[in-house]
Amino acid sequence: NKQLNTIPKDFISPVNYYQTEGQLNNALNGVYDPLGLESMYANGLLTYLSYGNDEGVWRASGQVTGPMVYNYDPSEANINNLWTAAYTGIGRANLLLDNIDKATAVATATRDVILAQALFLRAYYYFVLADNWGGVPLRLTAAQSAEDVDLPATPVADVYKQVVKDMETAEALLPTAEQWGPNSGGRVSKNTAAGILARVYLTMAGSPVNDKARYADALKWSKKVIDMGFNQLNADYSQVFINHCQDKYDVKESMWEVEFYGVKADAYNEVGYVGNRNGIASNNIDFPGYGYAFLYATSKLYKSYESRINATTKVEFSPDERRDWVVSPYTWNDATKTKTFLAVTATYDRFPGKWRRDLETNLPRNKNYSGVNFPLLRYSDVLLMFAEAENEINGPTVAALNALNQVRRRAYGKLKAGATNVTEADLTGLDKTTFFNAINAERMRELAFECLRNHDLKRWGLLQSTLKEFAADIKLNAPANRKFTAIIGDNIQDRHLFYPIPSREISLNKAIKQNQGW
């Protein structure tokens, strides 16, 4: 009989795990891991699930189904995969949180830092879920058996309550970015937690929860980041993204990044499509780097930046340094591997240029993948969130204007050494409504292709109207061969504010109900 107690030689059982600091850290790495999956920020959230909108539209005229054109159903794979990735992270976090107390040999302070990251990440995954689906099943301990599966969706407001509760607990325990060190862009810091808390509270203040009292919390947390005094804007806007391409960190500006690394020259698979699928098209793998370029930057985005004519040369230019970085002013000539600059009037033919593969320093380039990091929170976003919350509570105060204008000054190069006329780009004389409109436009200009546009439009309740307006403009003004990009405006309906619960979940979780309209 004893012989029948065979011992597995090939794997570890959780019963004996979670004992040492190393084991806890390994488990924590597993909680971070889904962020870098293709179904999240390596691909899905960069492209299919965040575009098209009025920032970026799908480039393929033949693409008439899928989330990028608001024509999909509950069986849509990318949606299911995002759901799966988020719950995978949640499941791993739950198992770690359930077991972390077993590691009595590990110092409490050490354990708390691990616990705080796991707690924060679980909350972040729930935030992704609530933002995209509304109410979702809220599971806060690991599933115990294959019978323990039916769980109804918790109302969206309650999911957010749990999210902020966990994030606040985590924030108290997390080290600051300064303590983590200068290369800690991938780690969750106290600064990051506070900044993301501002984002969550702003979301709660808007649609669909519409709990206006939460503006005060958003203000509190964004102000906390500012008051910590550590974070600051990089004087050169483009340098923020060049750093991403070159595996460099600037945690003062780029506060939290999904970390990717390598070019698949080794066995690891910690790579993404940043700069490739959401970048400039090219067929050359070696240089400037292959670009699938799924998206066109929209004419609306391009034109949202200020345009001027140089008085002496009569050449058009934008004083806003962001324009020709966010929207590539050139395309690659595949034969000569040189840049072809586009005519000023060619506003419908431009690619997103935020991350540029020719700047990658880890060589040789892989056709599909890059190690370019993707930012989840930047300090300029914190400043804009502060300005938005302040405006909602107190109106366009000096503090609100200052925060907004700080972002604008950097955009106009006014933070650089030797800059003149530093107040040139400052906005003044706005009322509450015009200030909000300024925030709306500024967030698009500043944060384009960072996958925040749909999120913002949804919480403002403006997604459908904005896209329909955008599409109407395309039908009127776009050249014939770009009119197909109006498809998103034709297709979008009320139900698209939230994804459908994936059909796999619906068929297996008997307690969950499908979202409205699906």
Next chain:
Amino acid sequence: TITDRKGEPLPGVNIKIKNLQKSTVSNAQGNYTIVVPSGEATLVFTYVGFNSHEEPVNKRTLIRVTLEEQNNALNDVVVIGYGTVRKGDLTGSVSQVKVEDLQKAPVRSFEEALAGRVAGVQVSSPEGQPGNASNIVIRGNSSITQDNSPLYVIDGFPIENPNNNVINPSEIESLEVLKDASATAIYGARGANGVIIITTKKGKTGAPVITYDGYYGFQNTIKEAKLMSPYEFVRYQLELDPVSYTGVYTPDGTTLDSYRNVQGIDWQKQVFRTAPMQSHNFAMRGGNNQTLYSFSGSVLGQDGVIINSGFKRYQGRLSLDQTLKNNIKVGVNVNFSNTKTNGATPSTYNGTSNSLSLLYSVWGYRPIIGGVLPNEDLLELPLDPGVDGTGDYRYNPILSAQNEVNLLYNNTLIANAYAQIPLFKDLTLRISGGVTREARKQEIFYNTLTKYGDPRSAQGSNGANGRLYNFERNDYLNENTLTYKKTINKAHTITALAGFTMQKQDNQTFGYQSNRLPNESLGVSGLEEGVLVNATSAKTNNLLVSYLSRVNYSYKSKYLLTASIRADGSSKFASDNHWSYFPSGAFAWRISDEKFLKKYQFLSSAKLRTSIGVTGNNRVSDFAYLPTITFPISGNYTFENGYYTGAIPTSLGNKNLKWETTRQIDAGVDISLFSSRINLTVDYYNKNTYDLLLNAQLPVSTGYQSGFQNIGKVSNTGWEFELSTVNIAKKDFQWNSSFNITFNRNKVLELTRNQESIGTALAWETGYNNIPAYIAKIGNPIGLLYGYKWLGNYQYSDFDQQPDGRYVLKSTVPDNGSGRTAVQPGDIKYEDINGDGTVNASDRMVIGNPNPDFIGGFSNNFTYKGFDLNVFLQWSFGNDALNANRLVFEGTNRLSLNQFASYADRWTPENPNNEYFRTKGYGPTAYSSRIIEDASYIRVKTVALGYTLPAKWLKKTKMRSVRVYASAQNLLTFTNYSGLDPEVSTKNSALTPGFDFAAYPRAKTVVFGLSLSL
């Protein structure tokens, strides 16, 4: 001289002087010499398969004898678990395959010829690739998610999932199928799916007999797909994307009509071929009273009908049986096989985009290129320059087939030994041991002219790459049985068996992949130069310890009783669930021996049987009950430009996991009429399986994708009929037939957590990965087809035309799920079952049943003088298949993808038909009754015609017999199924039978052969 009725000499006949110990054996010419003590003695001639014969000497010196073959099938010996039994004394349901018929089929493995041979056994081959295993199910699927294949007992060695390709079908002596619980319960925890017992040929007493049998022939595809002509292709492309394609296909002045008579590339012709097949078998067998020996060897080569695919086998066997003094017997049986399978399976591909399948490219590649390049370039270019490679991974199929290397080598050694020791007069001890050692090596190599290795292809970013995997399975067995046999008063016979067995299995897999190979010409031997990735190393083991016992009681072979019990202890479960017990009982009554039936002369024999018993199924992975944490490289994360290991919970575990249990009752009758010229066996069975080992799909909100449970119930009930008849038995002309038919009804009785149903989605194409294609519903068979009910197309009458010309769906007409504004005339239309005005997940319904209503076979043997003809028909009726090829090749939104010719007849304003939807009218991604087809078929499976040269022609030669023959497999298929072949199941499992996407085309084979014996 001793001969049979045909005058053929009989070697090895035992000749004994009655009441004396003296005996001798006839030689190869059937001659014998024996010294008799007196002229009054009587000689007794005995020979296996013949009636014994007594002949008084009467002072003769030359005695010619003709022995009569036993036509009484009741005396045939049937192999059962741990023993043999006279067929007449059988109490359980056991079918014997007519091996000599099966061996007439020119096939690689007995599996391919087994379909339709015996009642109750469903054999289906998922597709036509050489080397592919068949799916064999006995009396219906009882497990929902776990393996339903039977236990095999090969020369006494029980083994799950053996590689049946390693067995040479011409070496099989007998093949028995144990079906009811009385027959299978002796195999306890592994018996629930039925048992197939294979016994290989051994030596026979007599001078050495040397035989050769060989054939050579050709295989061709049964059917090929009909694809669009260049004209139809261009017409479709121009409708699909006029924005992009007007310039491509109709540049400067050319129009669609320019393509009217253009010849396109026939890609099927480029990739499919006529493939040779050959087989050669040699054997030498013989022996004497002490020693029996058999040496045999074979070579088989089968090329596939797709270029660069095929199967080869080299095989040898040795068997020796020796009788020592005191009647102790020892023996060994050793088989070694080396097989090589070549070529990837087109229906399985990395990732889940169907465009990775070889046949996707064969059928979908453009027949013409349009624009600047000539068509001939498309034959050579690796990638179609007109295809956007981001979501469509098609690659030149000729280059794919030529350059993708997928080699599977298998070396299997099966070695068994036994010693049989008579302890006392009636008690025999048998000790046996054996090892089955399977070493498999897989070599995969993608050079830069394959879609996985060409850096220009989206899937080729690894550059030239290769993989090497080794798999080893060592299976050790020790069995010890005691058999007691006693007949009391010539009426009561008791046979009792008790035993103890131990079986241990070790599995090991290790291997790696290597990318970015600098010297691709080195192939797999250059892997060390690349970047090593995906290193795999896994080890697992299990142990089964069993006690078994069986008692047979017979009263004059009239009343027969069998009872058995087996206790199995398995390491696959947690310690509380190690042991389980499997009892069975059976009763048979030979009613024809009763006085009241004796007067009916036409009744040769009649027997009623009934049995009941419990068996198990333990097919789970070795440590499924344990939760696990693993450290896959994909679970890593990166910080500060460095990699950090992630610990990933991968399985939920279940410490309460235990066997799946099946309770089965069986009632049967065996009737022989008119001197056994008509033999009929009828069985009724009812199998109830409970505590199903269910790998239940879990909602991912649990954090896991699936988990093991013992939940649910399934029942199978059925009728089986086997009829064999001697239709004509004249001197020069004989005609025998055997016919069988099976009706099985499978029903789900209970599922997980009061679930009403389990839906199963298939990973064959990204958009479909989460749509259930199959459903297992309480009260219905396990794997029913599931989807929308197809109503044809929306027609103009469904719309109100607006003043601006737009068509708006009438408010009374439901939309198809695309949204009301999106639906246009000519779009696909589904039924809105719940009447909510739109078609969505709640409108899915059962749209087909892939389980056949009945299956069977009909074999006929004709002999006329030296000619023999075997015609074997096999059928399956009432089964539906899901023809997923039509989802891709009838109106897809993929650009520049050729389509089936049928789709040329699609809906247009001028041709508003109800069959094929308009261009872009495909609606939401869905399975529907549109693509469910009746896949019933009847096949002329085997036809074999032979001629045996008359003995007198051979007199001068040293040859004993010579037969020349022609033989064909899959000669004709009658079906209404529109796909390539109705026998298809490319995602085969109990939950998902009958799925057809990109199946390897089935071949028909015609060979010519020669059999010699000297």
